[in-house]
Amino acid sequence: MSPTPTTHRRGPVAERIRAAPTSATVRIADLAKTLKRSGVDVVDFSAGRAAEGTPDYICQAASEALLGGDTHQTMAQGKPEYRQACATKLLRENGIEADPETEIIASFGCKNGLALALLAVMDPGDEIIVEDPGFVSYAPTIQFFGGVPVPVPLRSEDDHRWREEELRAAVTDRTRAILFCSPHNPTGVVHRPEELDTIARVAEEHDLYVISDEIYERITWGGREHICIASRAGMAGRSITLMGLTKTASMGGWRIGFVYAPPPVVEAMVTLQQHLATCVGSFTQVGGAVAFGREPEAALTAMWQEWEERCEYMTRELDRLPGVQCGSPEGGFYGWADIRATGESSEELAERLLRDHHVALVPGSAFGPQGEGFLRITCVKSRADLEEGIRRLREALDR
Numbered sequence: 001m002s003p004t005p006t007t008h009r010r011g012p013v014a015e016r017i018r019a020a021p022t023s024a025t026v027r028i029a030d031l032a033k034t035l036k037r038s039g040v041d042v043v044d045f046s047a048g049r050a051a052e053g054t055p056d057y058i059c060q061a062a063s064e065a066l067l068g069g070d071t072h073q074t075m076a077q078g079k080p081e082y083r084q085a086c087a088t089k090l091l092r093e094n095g096i097e098a099d100p101e102t103e104i105i106a107s108f109g110c111k112n113g114l115a116l117a118l119l120a121v122m123d124p125g126d127e128i129i130v131e132d133p134g135f136v137s138y139a140p141t142i143q144f145f146g147g148v149p150v151p152v153p154l155r156s157e158d159d160h161r162w163r164e165e166e167l168r169a170a171v172t173d174r175t176r177a178i179l180f181c182s183p184h185n186p187t188g189v190v191h192r193p194e195e196l197d198t199i200a201r202v203a204e205e206h207d208l209y210v211i212s213d214e215i216y217e218r219i220t221w222g223g224r225e226h227i228c229i230a231s232r233a234g235m236a237g238r239s240i241t242l243m244g245l246t247k248t249a250s251m252g253g254w255r256i257g258f259v260y261a262p263p264p265v266v267e268a269m270v271t272l273q274q275h276l277a278t279c280v281g282s283f284t285q286v287g288g289a290v291a292f293g294r295e296p297e298a299a300l301t302a303m304w305q306e307w308e309e310r311c312e313y314m315t316r317e318l319d320r321l322p323g324v325q326c327g328s329p330e331g332g333f334y335g336w337a338d339i340r341a342t343g344e345s346s347e348e349l350a351e352r353l354l355r356d357h358h359v360a361l362v363p364g365s366a367f368g369p370q371g372e373g374f375l376r377i378t379c380v381k382s383r384a385d386l387e388e389g390i391r392r393l394r395e396a397l398d399r
């Protein structure tokens, strides 16, 4: 028998969480898993998780460390070897010379990196500019820590890119940072140099931090280049760069990433990490050091090439469905499908697809008001899943 919950005068949970939305990406992925466990054959395009697991050469290094006794907590900032590998990666791939002693901290993926970043620089009441549509966890995370998310629209008619005047208009004297993601989740836009320079200019003029979520940075398509905003002239001192291996090395279950930031910010994050989590997992840092430190091996680069083909295939097939328009992403691995011509809202359609056709995906409205009229579809599932998913979507929309 479960105990009767105590009634608290102020309610059972804190105010900060009462009004918070659940994470649509994680909730729908969990729901798809639950349905699968109960025997429903769900094709799951919801969370950004690829069909492939982590390449063997990375797993090998971590499992050797684990079996070799690397089972103790590490420095709060992360193992020196891991931070060195992150610095090596930044130099090799992003043209950034980072000091692993003072400018890098290990994080549990980018969500933990974001939490540390916000706690390190944002006071209660501070405003953080975010994108609409933008990743589902940004606004709630800002709010948990007493900040105020200020959305700036990325309009579909502008190809989901910032309008400089709208970005500028969002700045007030409480603004502390601009938070953005490139390659962008959910729209797949890769920021061009001139867009980064606009963000940099606004940040410099108003003395703001830029928090740059670069979780998809190694997967850009059509020969496009990812540029790290911290590498633009004068930006290293005001950029907080979040990087991780969840997406690009299919290491989502490892929870491993890092933050590159100016020394006082990293110092604050180390204090926070000491209290909040002590450190990131020891052997996961060993795997992370291999994934970041070494030149990407063929197992990784072949996977990226395969993903580009799957993204092209999937978005082309989506674009052929009745009432759907979908271009291919410039980076990352989501199809951002315009479903306005179907006449259904993104929430209604996503619900109907899951309920009646057992296809899980994320309604665009979960990413903000500008996401309404779109669905986000993860394109790096197995080829068999992509084909079956398209067959079911066609069945659902051909009516």
Ligand code: GLU
Binding pocket: 023, 025, 026, 046, 047, 048, 049, 137, 185
């Ligand atoms: N970030 C991924 C996504 O957008 C995974 C889910 C999550 O961590 O929220 O689907």
